[in-house]
Amino acid sequence: MVSLPTSEQVAFAAVGILAIILAWDAFWLTRQRRDIPELGMLPDGGFAWKSEGAHELIRQWGNLGSMAAMMVLPWGLLEASNTPIVYAIVWDILLGLHLISLTVPKRYAITSTHLFADGQRYAWERLRLAKRQPKRRIMLLRNGWGPFGPLPLGGDQGSLATAKEYIRAMEQARSHKKFPKAEQE
16 A cells, blocks of 8 residues: 655655745846846847836735745644644745745846746747736736736836837737738738
């Protein structure tokens, strides 16, 4: 008969996975200044901007709330699961660091081929502008991700307005590539 893992093994795995996620995100965030060295209108016709901490709070409010709940949840289960308290402490420290990383100002860029956000590069073919847009951020959706696909962009209103114009231009260019016969008629 197969035995189930102990609560300590499960806690160790959960904390380990969270540490890997935190390291992965930190790695990508350190690349953003290298990938986006200049801001404003780009020489190749793109646009780059940066956000402030307040913009990131607006952008990430849902994630911040979820992580706050994730910090509290293990404390109610420690005694019932007989899990050592050290795992809950390390879990909260790691989630606290992740909360901080979510609110760090970010750099964004739009080029003719990609969107740069959170230190990563997304091809325009993988993204689309959400039909309903929030007031203080831009909401893109990742194709094929379903409910896990939102990719919000933060920044001041002027930068977001300019970015939205570029994004709409990218979507129009993409739709013209899909239907070249319509242009000829």
